[in-house]
Amino acid sequence: MHPEKPFLSDIQEIRRRARQHMEKGAVTEGYKADRDTALKLLNEALATELVCVLRYKRHQFMAHGLNATAVAEEFQEHAAEEQSHADLIAERITQLGGEPNFNPDGLALRSHSEYVEGNTLTDMIKEDLVAERVAIESYSEIIRYFGDNDPTSRRLMEEILAKEEEHAEDMRSLIERLGKEGL
Numbered sequence: 019m020h021p022e023k024p025f026l027s028d029i030q031e032i033r034r035r036a037r038q039h040m041e042k043g044a045v046t047e048g049y050k051a052d053r054d055t056a057l058k059l060l061n062e063a064l065a066t067e068l069v070c071v072l073r074y075k076r077h078q079f080m081a082h083g084l085n086a087t088a089v090a091e092e093f094q095e096h097a098a099e100e101q102s103h104a105d106l107i108a109e110r111i112t113q114l115g116g117e118p119n120f121n122p123d124g125l126a127l128r129s130h131s132e133y134v135e136g137n138t139l140t141d142m143i144k145e146d147l148v149a150e151r152v153a154i155e156s157y158s159e160i161i162r163y164f165g166d167n168d169p170t171s172r173r174l175m176e177e178i179l180a181k182e183e184e185h186a187e188d189m190r191s192l193i194e195r196l197g198k199e200g201l
Contacts, residue, residue, distance in 0.1 A: 068100075
């Protein structure tokens with residue numbers, strides 16, 4: 019048997035390293051992900067969230083028909099949650115020493131989901147469901163990329179992924195409910 023390796027490195031060494039390159043903030047020597055790739059992925063997720071905010075806001079105001087009020091409230095709630103996700107992602111980008119890209123030029127190109135307006139209430143819900151499914155799949159890949167190399171970004175994206183899965187289920191339930199009511 020070999021002696022167990024101590025849980026922590028030499029604390030004096032950790033303190034010494036912490037004083038080096040302080041301008042890097044949260045990015046220490048222990049950060050293992052490629053920072054440029056991490057920032058690119060996070061900015062793409064930011065764009066995805068912003069496009070989702072815009073689509074849900076449009077749908078909120080364009081919803082009409084018998085079930086429009088309840089569905090518009092759901093769209094409004096989702097828009098607020100997507101905005102919260104965008105804020106969290108932007109904050110993480112700055113923690114990593116990057117700049118969140120809010121530039122509207124190219125926003126749709128950076129986004130993983132598309133901005134599709136939809137004409138009817140059902141079309142709007144279906145487009146939101148498609149966008150949520152795209153986010154679920156792409157965020158799952160981002161989470162796998164971060165793995166143990168950037169656990170903070172991974173956990174952030176896991177929390178957002180859980181909410182996107184909830185949104186997808188909400189949209190699926192709305193489609194089912196509207197179908198049962200013959201609307």
